[in-house]
Amino acid sequence: MAGYGAAAKGNTLLNYAGVRPDLLSFVCDAAEAKQGKFMPGSHIPILPPAALAENRPDYVVILPWNIAAEVRAQLDHLATEGTQFVTAVPELRIMP
Secondary structure, three states: OEEEOOOHHHHHHHHHHOOOOOOOOOEEOOOOOOOOOEOOOOOOEEEOOHHHHHHOOOEEEEOOHHHHHHHHHHOHHHHOOOOEEEEOOOOOEEEO
């Protein structure tokens, strides 16, 4: 399982839920300034989006849920390999 989007709102959710690297291996973000760093509090590594294709996670949690449709469209190539996409706000939802 991996995450996408190192946004503050997603980080707040991860910290509130107590998610750590043992549950969410890494978070990808397109912003080069965030890559190579860690999510505050949870210490989950932030990697470039190419890490998703390299690791082929079963699930990708889209942390900036307000742009989930856009992110899902950008990552459509993963869906063809079987990756499913998850949003947790406003409700838990799994998208193929």
